[in-house]
Amino acid sequence: MMKTPAVMIAALLSTTAPVLAQDMPGTGTSINLAQPSWDTSWFHTEIYKQLFEELGYTVNGPQTLDNPPFYQAVAYGDVDLWLDGWFPLHDTYRPIFEGSAEVVGAVAPGGAMEGYLVDKAAADEFGITTLDDFKRPEVREAFDRNGDGKADMVACPPGWGCELSIAKHIDAYDLGDDINLINAGYAASMADAIAAQGAGEHILFYTWTPNWTVNELVPGEDVVWIQVPDREVETDLPAAEPTAGVTGCVADPCRLGYPGNDISAVVNSAFLDANPAVRALLEVSEIPVADIFEQNAAMNAGDDDIEAQAAAWIEANRDTVDGWIETAVNAQN
Structure with missing residues (x-):
């Protein structure tokens, strides 16, 4: 059973007098927590929610928001923070929040990889290695699932940072006449694509890690990462050097088209100033990316009790977590 916060902090500080509830850093303070609309991040959000509660904070939410409304809300102080800034992908939102909110720490440093994949059978049959291969009529036809003459790609819903970056790649590489972007709900679109692949159809999709998709469709076995074309184009996307050691890529190093992202907290600055324990x-x-990936796979398999999963993770990592809590308590004192 998890220790109560007061008992735990008393043990951490090794004081001769007991630490009272009112001495906890967050006592009497609420945190208005947000989370993004993609559910692969909800696990680590819940972990931090429970850690804030151990520090005595009352946590409201998390409230689910898309990127633009979150960055506006955190700048205005309508919400205090989320744990899901992807940088440099979310650099496009910096003009909205900088000066009023800031990026703090890294929930998963360098842990977010993103790019494009096709089923391995198609890559082998057609020799697909880059997005430019979808300019070939036979490749477009093989991936055309709705009969419009274009290859269908599962992309990202409106409001997600990846919606903009994918569209910029399609425009920069002049693929608008070759690839049709499916910008519907991601989970439903990917479930449809996975079913299609299981039925022998060819699929093209964008994904990121950590994500349950690469558990269902294993890179190197079911699917392969393909590259962006090796030619200079004008785009305001962050520079991305080829990434070495990408499992299941058609080349090593792999030109994914995206740099590795840090997943970081974005927090209202006034809230941070008043709460050094949170900072x-x-x-x-x-949080190790492998642990997030494991939970995402379990969630996709039907185990959606995220609160219990987060509590179990905290208990399994109690010694490490206690060190974090001690650091936070000392910062407030």
Whole structure:
């Protein structure tokens, strides 16, 4: 059973007098927590929610928001933070929040990889290695699932950062006449694509890690990462050097078209100034990407009790977590 916060903090500080509830850093303070509309991040959000509660905070939410409304809300102070800034992908939102909110720590430093995949059978049959291969009529036809003459790609819903970046790649590489972007709900679109692949159809999709998709469709076995074309184009996307050691890519190093992203907290600055314990916790803590991936796979398989999963993770990592809590408590004192 998890220790109560007061008992736990008393043990951490090794004081001769008991630490009372009112001495906890967050006592009497609420956190208005947000989370993004993609559910692959909800696990680590719940972990931090429970850590904030151990520090004595009352946590409201998390409220689910898309990127633009979140960055506006955190700048205005309508919400205090989320744990899901993807940088440099979300650099496009910096003009909205900088000066009023800031990026703190890294929940998963360098842990977010993104790019484009096709089923391995198609890559082998047609020799697909880059997005430019979809300019070939026979490749377009093989991936045309709705009969419009274009290859269908599962992309991202409106409002997600990846919706903009994918569209910029399609425009920069002059693929608008070759690829049709499916910008519907991501989970439903990917479930449809997975079913299609299972039925022997060819699929093209964007994904990121950590994500349950690469558990259902294993790179190197069911699907392969393909590359962006090796030619200079004008785009305001962050520079991305080829990434070495990408499992299941058609080349090594692999030109994914995206740099590795840090998943980081974005927090209202006034809230941070008033709550040094929160800043300290965010600066010292991180969640292994492998653990997020494992939970995402379990969630996709039907185990959606995220609160219990987060509590179990905390208990399994109690010694590490206690160190984070101690650092946060000391920062407030």
